[in-house]
Amino acid sequence: MMRHSTPTLFESARHVIVPEGIVSTGWPAVRDTCRELGITFDPWQQGSAQLILSKGADGLYATTVGGVTISIPRQVGKTFMIGWIVFALCIIYPGLTVVWTAHRASTADETFDGMKSMAATPTMAPHIDRTPDNGSEQKIEFKNGSRVVFGARERGFGRGFTKLDVVVFDEAQILTERSIDDMIPAQNASDNALTIMIGTPPKPIDPSEIFQDARRAALNGEAPDALYIEFSADPKADPDDRAQWRKANPSYPQRTKEAAMLRMRRKLSPDSFMREALGIWDEISLGKLAFTAKKWDDLAIENPDPEWPVAAYGVDMNPERTKVSIGVATFSDDGGVHLEVAADAPFDEAGTSALVDWLWTRAKRHVPVVIDAYSPARPILEAALKNKKMLVRILDANEYSQACVMLREAVEKHPAITHFGQEHLDHSAKNTVQDQIKNRPGSFKWNRPSLDVDLSPIVSITCAHFGAVKFAKRRLPASERKQRHAIVG
Structure with missing residues (x-):
């Protein structure tokens, strides 16, 4: 036989x-x-x-x-x-x-x-x-x-x-x-x-x-x-x-x-x-949502003050680089951090210079622009922004994980954080899950449970929040606040 x-x-x-x-x-x-x-x-x-x-x-x-x-x-x-x-x-x-x-x-x-x-x-x-x-x-x-x-x-x-x-x-x-x-x-x-x-x-x-x-x-x-x-x-x-x-x-x-x-x-x-x-998949936990929906909704406000000074911008793109999300963090009067998506729109690499100009007009050289090192936005924007002497911060894997942990803790534990209640940001935040990092208890990064979830809005405000907490200069007195930011659909 x-x-x-x-x-x-x-x-x-x-x-x-x-x-x-x-x-x-x-x-x-x-x-x-x-x-x-x-x-x-x-x-x-x-x-x-x-x-x-x-x-x-x-x-x-x-x-x-x-x-x-x-x-x-x-x-x-x-x-x-x-x-x-x-x-x-x-x-x-x-x-x-x-x-x-x-x-x-x-x-x-x-x-x-x-x-x-x-x-x-x-x-x-x-x-x-x-x-x-x-x-x-x-x-x-x-x-x-x-x-x-x-x-x-x-x-x-x-x-x-x-x-x-x-x-x-x-x-x-x-x-x-x-x-x-x-x-x-x-x-x-x-x-x-x-x-x-x-x-x-x-x-x-x-x-x-x-x-x-x-x-x-x-x-x-x-x-x-x-x-x-x-x-x-x-x-x-x-x-x-x-x-x-x-x-x-x-x-x-x-x-x-x-x-x-x-x-x-x-x-x-x-x-x-x-x-x-050996074909072994990383052990990841994709069942735990990043934020509870009620807690996220409770932090929404209707009328953020346009006089609140901009602390930082965060930029992310989808994996195909066909859409860009720009998050913005501002300092509110009570000492908290307010988060919005300032732009969430289709993107083509032919429009890179326009995107750089958009950021330059608002951030100049003193407001940090924060990008995850593994974001599809990095190879497109990093050199162009640095050529303008802008304050670009690239988060390595450890810093990005820290940024995710910090935002979750801020949403879950600190009422001083607010957001604008934007539909695309809400959908991203409420459907994002925690991807536990192997051999690093308590560390995670954002992931999506299905292809229907767009991570770029939540990633952009995660980077902006981290920039506000870690890299931004102290708030200017109210009498000296001159910077504005525009919300683009």
């Missing part, structure tokens, strides 16, 4: 959340096509493929709405598995269009090179027409009209497609709404669309809301039309424990050799090894 080289999917995966309504799967046709090509799969890959290609009663993929999300460590064999599934689909369905996109150009190039080698094997080569590469977009074109197109999101790849049947988002831990918006609408033209997100657990600085949201929804039972598969070691695993390596990587040690794991252990930082080699 042949001994299985690796475990089955349900023996090896930590989480397998299966979509509802499965009545069949496209796996047998793909399996048989791969066998004709001389390709076989390990048991865990077979189980994964069977679910990835699962179908409902209408004959469409069971995940055609919610998609497939796979959290998987490096060096497991994901490109082999997904790559051959894609090739088989291209052979079975003439004229199929597949896009395989990674965040980094190096990853996209590496994947293309690997799959081009797969396409050149003796059994596969007769199906291939050509493999053009113009530097920014690479293709594997089939004689039956199917094609697989590769590209990097950091190069702006993804726009211009009119019909996409299969989209593979590699490095999905770095995936923004803009990338989704560029490609997902093109899948509406497909008769049976399939979307696959593959990634490793994200770093704290990664723009990973889409990947995190997919995982959260699956684990909370809120994604009946999605497939979620996760391979990972135990949360507090010993990074040198070979048993934990086997838990995280179903291909170890038969296919992924010990030397490959040891190379990652040596080259990656301890935190990166836990994420990228």
